[in-house]
Amino acid sequence: MIQNNLIKILNEALGWELRATNMYAHYAANIRGIHRLQLSPLFTTEAAESTMHGDIVRKAIVKLGGIPVTERNPHAIIHTTKFDEMLVYSLETETQAATVYSEIMIELEKLGDQDLYDAIEQIYLAELRSLEELRLLRE
Ligand SMILES: [Fe+2]
Ligand SMILES: [Fe+2]
Numbered sequence: 001m002i003q004n005n006l007i008k009i010l011n012e013a014l015g016w017e018l019r020a021t022n023m024y025a026h027y028a029a030n031i032r033g034i035h036r037l038q039l040s041p042l043f044t045t046e047a048a049e050s051t052m053h054g055d056i057v058r059k060a061i062v063k064l065g066g067i068p069v070t071e072r073n074p075h076a077i078i079h080t081t082k083f084d085e086m087l088v089y090s091l092e093t094e095t096q097a098a099t100v101y102s103e104i105m106i107e108l109e110k111l112g113d114q115d116l117y118d119a120i121e122q123i124y125l126a127e128l129r130s131l132e133e134l135r136l137l138r139e
Contacts, residue, residue, distance in 0.1 A: 006107045007066035010057055013100045017054035018072035020093055021047050026077060027086045035083040046090070046130065053123045060116055087138050094131040101127055 028043035058068040075096075078089055101124035108117045 002107060002110050003064055006104070006111060007061055007064050009100060009104050009107060010061050010064070011066065011069045012073075013097070013104060014054055014057045014061065015069050015071065015073035016093070016097050016100060017050045017057060018069075019075060019077065020050035020097065021054065022072060023077045023089065023093060024050060026079070027090070030079070030081050031083055031086060032081040033083065039083055039086070043086070043090075049126065049130075053126070056119055056123060060119065063116070084138075087134060091131070091134040091138060094127055094134055098124070098127040098131050 024043045024047035028040045028047060031040050031043065061068045078085070080086060080089075101120065104120055105117075105124055108120055111117075
């Protein structure tokens with residue numbers, strides 16, 4: 001059934017967003033050195049964006065009749081104070097997010113709920129933008 005599979009991958013996305021919120025907040029607080037000036041605010045913004053994405057996805061799951069997960073994705077959040085390691089793990093996280101949302105977009109095309117499609121597409125595009133930004137930051 002389209003709906004069940006959709007709820008399943010939306011919950012997967014929610015788990016990654018909950019994890020991203022924690023990870024970015026952790027890095028914003030722990031980053032050391034001169035890059036703290038610029039990257040700490042960037043990580044704080046990413047944490048807030050992840051919370052916002054999670055909220056949209058959570059409401060979408062409820063709208064579809066599902067129960068949203070309350071636990072984050074268990075993929076380890078690696079502690080570090082080094083900006084370059086943080087960027088590697090951030091890029092990894094955004095890549096995961098973009099992959100999950102691209103799967104969701106395929107399922108949403110079958111469902112025919114335009115509101116939901118538009119809402120999730122905005123998130124998907126935001127993930128792609130973050131991915132590109134992180135790619136350029138790492139060069
Ligand atoms: Fe996100
Ligand atoms: Fe993201």
